Amino acid sequence: MTTVALKDVTKVFQDGTVAVDRINLDVNGGEFMVLLGPSGCGKSTVLRMVAGLEDPTAGAVLLDGELANDLSPRDRKVAMVFQDFALYPHMTVGDNIAFPLRLAKVDPLPRGERVADVASALGIGDVLGRKPSQLSGGQRQRVAMGRAIVRRPGLFLMDEPLSNLDSGLRAELRAEISGLTRELGVTTIYVTHDQAEALTMADRVAIMRKGVLQDVGTPTQVYGRPATLYVAAFLGSPRMNLLEASVYVHLDRYVALNLGDQSLYLPWDDIRSRVVAHYHGERIVVGMRAEALTPVAPDTPGHVLQGRIRYLEHHGHESLAFLDIGATAIVVDEMSGPAEGAGGGQRGLRRFGQVMQRFTGRSGDAEEASTEQAQGGNNRNSVLNDPGRHHRRPAELAVRLAPYPAVSSGHPLAVSVRMDALHFFDERGDRIDVGWR
Numbered sequence: 089m090t091t092v093a094l095k096d097v098t099k100v101f102q103d104g105t106v107a108v109d110r111i112n113l114d115v116n117g118g119e120f121m122v123l124l125g126p127s128g129c130g131k132s133t134v135l136r137m138v139a140g141l142e143d144p145t146a147g148a149v150l151l152d153g154e155l156a157n158d159l160s161p162r163d164r165k166v167a168m169v170f171q172d173f174a175l176y177p178h179m180t181v182g183d184n185i186a187f188p189l190r191l192a193k194v195d196p197l198p199r200g201e202r203v204a205d206v207a208s209a210l211g212i213g214d215v216l217g218r219k220p221s222q223l224s225g226g227q228r229q230r231v232a233m234g235r236a237i238v239r240r241p242g243l244f245l246m247d248e249p250l251s252n253l254d255s256g257l258r259a260e261l262r263a264e265i266s267g268l269t270r271e272l273g274v275t276t277i278y279v280t281h282d283q284a285e286a287l288t289m290a291d292r293v294a295i296m297r298k299g300v301l302q303d304v305g306t307p308t309q310v311y312g313r314p315a316t317l318y319v320a321a322f323l324g325s326p327r328m329n330l331l332e333a334s335v336y337v338h339l340d341r342y343v344a345l346n347l348g349d350q351s352l353y354l355p356w357d358d359i360r361s362r363v364v365a366h367y368h369g370e371r372i373v374v375g376m377r378a379e380a381l382t383p384v385a386p387d388t389p390g391h392v393l394q395g396r397i398r399y400l401e402h403h404g405h406e407s408l409a410f411l412d413i414g415a416t417a418i419v420v421d422e423m424s425g426p427a428e429g430a431g432g433g434q435r436g437l438r439r440f441g442q443v444m445q446r447f448t449g450r451s452g453d454a455e456e457a458s459t460e461q462a463q464g465g466n467n468r469n470s471v472l473n474d475p476g477r478h479h480r481r482p483a484e485l486a487v488r489l490a491p492y493p494a495v496s497s498g499h500p501l502a503v504s505v506r507m508d509a510l511h512f513f514d515e516r517g518d519r520i521d522v523g524w525r
Contacts, residue, residue, distance in 0.1 A: 096147040181212060185234040230261075332371055335371070
């Protein structure tokens, strides 16, 4: 089982594009690591540098603790599965799977036995005589997997291998892939933009944005304790509700989180109140997922928010209601703005007003930006202090309801908030770590 370590790895292309920016990542032997992020975030470039198909501009790629920067791809003992299958159309399935063994000059008898074993394990033993054009998409993907497995590599590299398949087949194959790689005990690095794949397949997930590593952890950790505002917004369906809140401390009583027209209150004996209290008189971002909100009667005591339904989405097994509660939403653009990572790199998230410029067509006020820069640099790194404040979007609080509920747009709705499930972020987009799980 191969271990992989990336040490301050950077990749800058000839046109000056920084595809990967000082990434540090360790992959343990036998681990299934998923690189997750939107298209263009640098995850495939990382995979290609591990495979030896791209040379890092700076930093070190270590395989089993040994520097591999100068090793050719064939000397790295890795097998790569691509998005487009990359099968030889003139060869049969059996010949495609056996091709790496032919290059390695494995004798025909053991070669045939290994091909038969792999094909049987993948459920394609009955199509060994067919050409790729005679196969379904799922079968072609299994052939590509078989060609990689038959080499018995120490490291699997998979670049969005399921993205060309329909949703039903993707669900079937991701279970097969994760089960097979664990059965073989092979270290696997898997690239995807699909969070469902990442959260269901991975031992650990590494989330990237604009070439910068944002967070690394088990699926439970990155979903339950996202390191940055970007990770919080990226993971989950529906997306986490991110609301601007003003913090006011009532000493020895509670910490008030003012969400526009309404407030939530952290009791003083709550461990989180002592940390959030450091932001007295300031604004932070409060995150709450749909599962933390429960519809209740309007007069229910406790931590309750009142609103009116803006619109409904029906998904068959459930409906989603989007409430106007008089609060302000914080929007995180996946690709625009400076990237930032947990513990390093640039820390600023693009301000909400700058994000809205893409939709409103406003170019911004250069004079106001210059004035702001002269008055203080910290505001430039804030998701809360933006020049487009008059175009800020009202929050639409996503709440899960029963399928096809007896309510419609415009109806009032009250929701109880699980206070232990709240997430807190500062104005730079970093998690306010309150030591709470």
